[in-house]
Amino acid sequence: MSSNIEKIMIIPKRYENAKWEDVPTTIQDAFEALRTVGKGIYIHGAIGTGKTHICWALKKHYDKPEVWRYLKFWNVVDLMHEIRSDFDRQYGDKRRPEEDLCDPEERNKVLILDDIGVEKATEFVAETLYRIINFRYNHMLPTIFTSNLPVSELADKIGERSASRIVEMCDIIELTGGDRRIKK
Ligand SMILES: Nc1ncnc2c1ncn2[C@@H]1O[C@H](COP(=O)(O)OP(=O)(O)OP(=O)(O)O)[C@@H](O)[C@H]1O
């Protein structure tokens, strides 16, 4: 049976039709900048504005190593859950997810962190996020974040040091529009 991590990486059914054309041009342009100069993107917006949909659309469009690079998708809540799990039992000899994310090999990958700042981070979560963000900051690795919060409110949830790095690492883009779930 495949591991939890492998399951998490599979495109969920809800987003399997997400496509490049669904991505707003501001984010398409920001993604081109990410490809050329390595600048990340921080996408924030209200619930249901389409942030996760956009991330899967980007991943599907570019996740072809022969075309470009591997995009690694993590929902932050799932990631923290995996990291908190009983590693010895769950991972055996395999590396833990945050070890993976702080590996120099990651330089060839874009990391998508969906839903950062969803809840007030415990000290453990804040520290783990800081470790991942600081690694990507130091090595200037492109990272896409999504959040319900503008960056000005992020520090309160994940700590000032992580939030400050995100501001320098990313183009900040707000998604407007209503909750697409309600409109359906
Ligand atoms: N451009 C689009 N075209 C078609 N459907 C879309 C588009 N954007 C979003 N949707 C659909 O709208 C619904 C809500 O989108 P999504 O889950 O991406 O919102 P979100 O901003 O990530 O919300 P949350 O903040 O709650 O995580 C999903 O069913 C998604 O597939």
Ligand SMILES: [Mg+2]
């Ligand atoms: Mg979402």
